[in-house]
Amino acid sequence: MSILKRLHLITTSQETTFDEKVTALLSLGLDVFQLDIAIVSEINANIYTVKHVITPDNSLSVGTTFDFSDTYCWHTFKADSALAFSHAGNSQIATHPCYIHFGLESYIGAPIIVDGNRYGTVNFSSPDAKPDSFTQEHLDYVSLLGQWIGVEISRQKTLRQLQHRSEALAAMSRLADIGSWEVDFKKNKVYWSQQTRAIHGVSEEFVPTLDNAIAFYKPGSHQNDIKQAINDAISSRTKWDIESIIIDAHGNEKWVASHGQGEYENGECVRVFGAIQDIDEQVKLRLALDQQRKEAEQLLKTRSDFIAKISHELRTPLNGLVGMLQACHKENDIDAIQSNLTIARNSADMLITLINDVLDFSKLNSNNLTLDNMPFDLTQLVTQVVGLYHPASQEKGLAINVHMNKLANLWLYSDPTRIKQILANLVSNAIKFTQVGCVDIYADVLTENEQPVLQLRVCDTGIGISDENQSLLFQPFSQGDPSISRRFGGTGLGLSIVFELCNLFDGDIQVSSEVDKGSTFTVTFPVDFAKQRENDDTEPCPVSTANISLAGCKILLVDDNQINVLVMEKLLQQFGAAQIDMAYDGVKAVEACRKNHFDIVFMDCIMPNMDGFDATRAIRKLNSNTQSIPHIIALTANTSESDKRACLDAGMDSFLSKPIQIDALKTALTAVKAVSTEETR
Numbered sequence: 001m002s003i004l005k006r007l008h009l010i011t012t013s014q015e016t017t018f019d020e021k022v023t024a025l026l027s028l029g030l031d032v033f034q035l036d037i038a039i040v041s042e043i044n045a046n047i048y049t050v051k052h053v054i055t056p057d058n059s060l061s062v063g064t065t066f067d068f069s070d071t072y073c074w075h076t077f078k079a080d081s082a083l084a085f086s087h088a089g090n091s092q093i094a095t096h097p098c099y100i101h102f103g104l105e106s107y108i109g110a111p112i113i114v115d116g117n118r119y120g121t122v123n124f125s126s127p128d129a130k131p132d133s134f135t136q137e138h139l140d141y142v143s144l145l146g147q148w149i150g151v152e153i154s155r156q157k158t159l160r161q162l163q164h165r166s167e168a169l170a171a172m173s174r175l176a177d178i179g180s181w182e183v184d185f186k187k188n189k190v191y192w193s194q195q196t197r198a199i200h201g202v203s204e205e206f207v208p209t210l211d212n213a214i215a216f217y218k219p220g221s222h223q224n225d226i227k228q229a230i231n232d233a234i235s236s237r238t239k240w241d242i243e244s245i246i247i248d249a250h251g252n253e254k255w256v257a258s259h260g261q262g263e264y265e266n267g268e269c270v271r272v273f274g275a276i277q278d279i280d281e282q283v284k285l286r287l288a289l290d291q292q293r294k295e296a297e298q299l300l301k302t303r304s305d306f307i308a309k310i311s312h313e314l315r316t317p318l319n320g321l322v323g324m325l326q327a328c329h330k331e332n333d334i335d336a337i338q339s340n341l342t343i344a345r346n347s348a349d350m351l352i353t354l355i356n357d358v359l360d361f362s363k364l365n366s367n368n369l370t371l372d373n374m375p376f377d378l379t380q381l382v383t384q385v386v387g388l389y390h391p392a393s394q395e396k397g398l399a400i401n402v403h404m405n406k407l408a409n410l411w412l413y414s415d416p417t418r419i420k421q422i423l424a425n426l427v428s429n430a431i432k433f434t435q436v437g438c439v440d441i442y443a444d445v446l447t448e449n450e451q452p453v454l455q456l457r458v459c460d461t462g463i464g465i466s467d468e469n470q471s472l473l474f475q476p477f478s479q480g481d482p483s484i485s486r487r488f489g490g491t492g493l494g495l496s497i498v499f500e501l502c503n504l505f506d507g508d509i510q511v512s513s514e515v516d517k518g519s520t521f522t523v524t525f526p527v528d529f530a531k532q533r534e535n536d537d538t539e540p541c542p543v544s545t546a547n548i549s550l551a552g553c554k555i556l557l558v559d560d561n562q563i564n565v566l567v568m569e570k571l572l573q574q575f576g577a578a579q580i581d582m583a584y585d586g587v588k589a590v591e592a593c594r595k596n597h598f599d600i601v602f603m604d605c606i607m608p609n610m611d612g613f614d615a616t617r618a619i620r621k622l623n624s625n626t627q628s629i630p631h632i633i634a635l636t637a638n639t640s641e642s643d644k645r646a647c648l649d650a651g652m653d654s655f656l657s658k659p660i661q662i663d664a665l666k667t668a669l670t671a672v673k674a675v676s677t678e679e680t681r
Contacts, residue, residue, distance in 0.1 A: 003032055003141060011148055018156055022052045025145055026122075030054065033108055033138060035126040040112070040149060042120040043068050043077070051120070070097040073121040076109045082139040082146070084108035086130035106130040108138060110146035114153050122146045147307070151300070158296040165289050182273035183210050199256060199278045201248035218245040218253065226258060233262040234269040243283065255283035314354065320347030352659060360421075360497050371504060372642055375530035376416035378454070379409050382443050385423050393431050399438040400427070407445035412454065413530035418501050423456055425494040426521050430460035437461025437518070445527070454527045459520040465513040473511060498523070548666060550577035553674050554597065557582050558589040558612065559604040559635065564658070568602055568635070571665055586610030590618045598630040599674035603652060605636040612636075613650040620651040631672045635660070 010016075010024045026038035037060070040052035048068040053060050068074055075093065076083045085091050086106050088099045098104060109123030122145050179196030183189075190208040197206065200216055214230075217223040222244040229240035239261040246256050260274030324344035331337050360369065386400050393400050423441070430439040442457035465473065473495050498521075502509045507525025555577055559565045565582050572580060581596070583589040587610045589603065601619070605612040616632055634647040637658045644655050654668045669675050 003028075007141075007144070011152075018152055019052070021152075022149065023054070025149075026052060026054050026124075029122075029124050029142065029145060032141060033124050033134070034130070035106060035108075035124045036128075037104075037125045038123075039125075040120065040122050041071075041073060043073070043118065048073065048120075067097075070101065072096065072098050072104065072107045072125065073109055073123055076111055076121050076123065077118065080111065082108070082110040082143040084134035084139060084142075086133050089129070103127050108134050108142050110139075110142045112146045112150045112153070114150050114157070119150060119153060122149055151304075155296075155300050158300075162289060162293050162296070165285075178275045178277045180273070180275050181208075181213075182271060183213075184271050186270050196276055199248070199254075199276055200246065201250045201252070206249075216246045216248070218247055222246075229258070229260065230272060233260060233272055237262055237264065237269075240274075243279065254278060254280035256280075314351070317347040317351040317354065320344065321351065348659070357494065357497060369504065370642075371415040371418060373413060373415060375411050375413050376419075378412050378443060378445075379404065381416055381420050382423065382441060385420060385427055386441070388424065389427050389431055392428075393439065396431065396435065398431060398434055398436075401438055401440045402443070403440065404443045405445065407447065407452075410445070411530045412445070412452075413528040414454070414505075414525075418505070419454070419456075422498050422501055422523055423458070425498050426456070426458040426523070429494060429521075430458050430462065430519070434460045434462030434518070446524075451526045452529060453524050455522065455524045457520060457522045459518065461518040464515040464517050465511065465519055466515050548575050548669050548675055550575045550600075550669070550675060553577065553599040553672075554579040555581070556589065556592055556596075556598040556601045556630070558584075558586070558601060558607070558615065560584050560607040561604075564604070564635070568660065571660060571662060574662070575666075575669065586612060586615030586618075589615045590622075593619045593630065594622060600669075600672055601630045601632045602635055602656075603632050605634055605638070605647065612652075613646065616651045631674065633668050 006028055007025070010021055010028065013021065016024070022040060026040070030036070030038050036056050038052075038054040039050055039060075042049045042051050046068045048066040048071050050060060050062055050064045053062060053064075072083075072088075072093070075096075084107065085093070088094055088096070088105050088107065093099060104125045105128055107123065107125040109121045109125075111121055112119045122142065124142070179199050180191075180193040181196050182191045184191070190210055190213060192200075192208045192213075194204075197204065200206075202208075210230075214223060214226055217226050225242055226244060229238075229242060232238040233240060239259075241257070241259050243255060243257050245253050247253055255278075257277040257279045258274065259276075260272055262269040263271040263273065321344050324340040324347065328337050328340045328344075331340065382402055382404065386402060390400065427439060427441065438461060440457075440459040442455070442459070444455045444457075446453045446455055499509055502523055502525060505525035507523060509521065509523045511519060511521050513519035550572060555572060557565050557568050557572075557580060559568070562584070565584075569577075569580055569582075581592060581598070583592050585607045589601070590610070592598070593601065603612040603616055607615075610618075612634065619632065620629060622629070631654075632652045634652040634655045635658060636643060636647070636655070647655050654671055656664055656668055
């Protein structure tokens with residue numbers, strides 16, 4: 001039985017408790033990793049507490065605590081992801097207290113996140129070195145364990161909160177004041193206690209009767225229920241205990257609990273008596289709790305749907321990427337290899353787009369995404385988007401037409417990165433769902449009010465959207481009609497991201513559409529006019545017509561990830577680079593630049609010991625009289641305008657976002673004086 005199937009059987013069992021499931025998952029992990037010790041920990045401040053544990057000799061018990069910094073899990077938290085090593089004694093952590101005190105040679109673990117916060121870790125270890133290195137599949141599996149445990153702890157926490165609130169509600173009900181009442185059929189008289197009068201909002205002078213007492217109940221089912229309860233008590237000696245709505249003498253609706261029964265003499269009902277309780281706050285609280293429970297259940301379902309949807313969507317480009325690379329392994333035909341690599345690169349681009357969408361959606365959902373404000377050329381921005389999707393439209397035989405009013409040709413002040421993302425998403429969707437015809441882009445700046453408003457419209461002649469599905473368009477993971485997802489694929493995140501970005505801009509998005517006749521998406525948000533900055537070059541560098549040679553350049557690659565270094569080395573070798581040195585943290589990079597001259601330094605931003613920002617500042621402070629200062633190009637996974645400014649402020653000359661694209665690298669190299677370029681004819 002496969003690992004995933006065994007995992008599925010454990011986590012979906014309806015007959016086992018959470019603790020039993022965790023124990024089963026830990027046992028499965030020990031079997032998968034071939035290790036001896038399994039622990040689920042909770043970490044508060046610097047205290048590591050064992051919550052679940054399996055050891056060969058039961059020497060470690062639940063509740064045992066350690067200094068967090070003395071555990072390997074400290075490295076897991078620092079990495080903020082799954083971490084593994086098969087032979088600690090031969091690694092850089094051989095001096096770690098955990099190795100010194102416990103001699104654990106092999107370890108694999110992942111963080112547990114609960115409600116967006118670090119909770120602890122799930123980890124497996126052994127005093128014996130592991131013969132084989134841990135695989136990516138092992139890391140993925142332990143990450144999945146951590147994710148499931150985190151979600152389940154969150155769910156258990158939510159259920160406990162609901163249970164505690166429910167118990168509090170029951171206690172409030174027992175302590176509440178209750179009014180009494182009775183109807184004496186012999187004397188034809190109705191009695192209400194003082195509390196009963198207060199519940200109905202009447203004074204001491206009010207004379208209750210059976211008819212006016214029933215009249216207080218809300219007309220309809222509530223009034224009918226109390227009438228039926230009284231009749232049943234009289235005719236069949238049935239007690240009642242019902243909750244109803246009354247309308248008191250002041251016109252206020254309130255929930256009451258009515259309890260009653262009859263008294264009989266010689267088989268005849270001579271009296272009906274009971275109690276009434278104002279339970280308005282309790283019922284409303286209960287209804288609110290019930291709503292919260294439903295929302296919590298929906299949140300858990302949404303999380304499960306999120307994981308399932310993203311898992312499915314990730315596999316498509318991963319399958320193309322891995323499959324085509326494997327196909328190249330034993331392929332000898334150069335044309336076939338080139339074709340396979342093209343498919344692999346397209347799959348990688350799909351994967352990057354998906355990951356960016358998920359990250360943006362996560363930031364938007366947690367209110368962690370902020371807008372930048374800077375001058376930009378709207379004409380150039382629209383042109384870039386058109387250029388980006390021109391190949392896709394050309395392949396489908398679609399025309400992309402651009403319409404801009406005069407004001408749209410002026411420079412504006414806003415966040416061009418997010419505006420470009422909005423427009424790109426809308427154009428991408430239009431091309432995706434259009435088989436024949438064209439896509440029209442309208443960019444207008446409206447000045448009817450004092451505040452200028454940017455209006456972007458994307459019109460297509462595609463499949464259109466029915467009225468009932470238009471309301472679902474901006475919900476995450478939704479594409480309206482489920483058949484759309486089956487036919488065209490995708491996560492359904494694009495439009496939800498556009499919707500959230502428009503809200504972030506204090507703007508609006510509207511859609512008008514007709515099935516089989518096309519759709520029009522219109523976004524509007526406030527902007528400001530700006531002057532073109534003197535140093536801004538509105539024309540992109542014509543790098544596609546230049547041959548770049550790095551043959552005479554000495555290059556330093558700085559990155560703490562050896563794979564990233566290898567990738568950059570291969571890319572640079574395509575431009576003839578032959579003199580390439582490597583450094584794996586900022587300290588070593590500064591030392592290398594102190595001892596040697598480099599024409600170009602590719603600097604990773606996030607590294608241990610010293611990050612790329614501090615390393616760049618240190619390199620800039622080196623004695624420029626004895627050596628020339630290199631051209632420093634930032635390498636980072638952070639792509640916002642504020643991230644770019646941080647790189648430039650640190651002294652870097654230009655900026656490349658990971659994963660590195662060959663065209664972007666070529667563009668960056670054209671700005672380096674030491675690089676030779678030759679225009680192709």
